[in-house]
Amino acid sequence: MELHLADVGHHYGAREVLRDITLDIPEGQIVCVVGPSGCGKSTLLRLMGGLERPDAGAVIQRGETPPGCLNALTYIFQDFALLPWRTVAGNVSLVLEDHAMPSPERRARIADVLARTRLSDFADALPRQLSGGMKQRVAIARALVVNPAVMLMDEPLSALDSQTRELLMDDLVGLWTRTPFTAVYVTHNLAEAVRLGHRIVVLSRRPGEIREIVELAMPLERRGYGDATLERAQQHLWGMMRDEAAAADAELIDA
Known part of the structure; x- marks a missing residue:
């Protein structure tokens, strides 16, 4: 099963959070979503999962769920929720x-x-x-x-120390390599995004719009710490986000 977002927009009261999001989540890929603080990453995930309804546009499920699927969409949160x-x-x-x-x-x-x-x-x-x-x-x-059919992962490693994050990323790569799954992975950590993402969606500061979708062709199992290609991709992402991240941080502090 795939997800398709068509011109999705959302508000909280008078505040516009997301604008004109059109995006495909292909079957068998991990799509990472990055962007400045407060740009609507987690809101976008909730809209995909049906926890909220978009004010504009639609989230469309396409295709069949996998054999033995009990829940088409399932969440993984940063706080474990055990x-x-x-x-x-x-x-x-x-x-x-x-x-x-x-x-x-x-x-x-x-x-x-x-x-x-x-x-x-x-x-x-x-x-x-x-x-x-x-x-x-x-x-x-x-x-x-x-x-x-699709796992929705909301900063699942952000509560962990750096060594544990590295181990869990290896675990996720191993799981995907053995049995490819479809996931949307929200993170503020660009190293995680280039390690795990087949595609990386970069959102602008609020209201979040898609600035760029970065495709990484390198197989997940070949990506490792210190790889020059991944470092260049991470630098490219940060170059797009740096000024907006600083502005968003100042905006949150002033709020």
């Missing part, structure tokens, strides 16, 4: 409990995503026993267990 009294397996199973399915299928789904996210040995652990990176792996496993 239930502290449930084990790792219990947190993953939570999203299956509204779906009628035989117990063997439920157990098989959980076992599969725990194996894919390298959490099988921690199935019975509680969130308080886990590091931040492992908690986010649980959140990723919980999203994957419903076999979504």
Whole structure:
């Protein structure tokens, strides 16, 4: 399944947040969204996920959902959103409990995503026993267990330290390489965007409009820290954003 945004615009009261967003999210790609603070990145994600309705334009789903898909769209947030009294397996199973399915299928789904996210040995652990990176792996496993058509990822690594972010990016690349998935990945971190994005959508300061869509042809599994091509892409993105980021930061401070 693909997402298509056609001339999407949105307001909060009198404040225009997004304007004339036309964008395709191709199946099997990770599309990263970057831009200055307050430019509407997270709002755009909520519109894609149906948590809010755009004031203008439309978000259109095209094509079929993958086999075994229980939720077409699923979110991954930066704060993990785990239930502290449930084990790792219990947190993953939570999203299956509204779906009628035989117990063997439920157990098989959980076992599969725990194996894919390298959490099988921690199935019975509680969130308080886990590091931040492992908690986010649980959140990723919980999203994957419903076999979504599109994952909507709202700064999923921003609460983690730099070393853990690097490890989680490697995990996401490994997951995608083994079984390509479709995702929209909102981030303020340009290194994450060039490491993970097949396409990078650059928004202007509020009201957010698309300034440029940067295509990165290098396969995800070949991208690594210090790669000159990725560094040039990151510099290009920052060159577009620098002045607007400074202006947006001053605007937020003055608000």
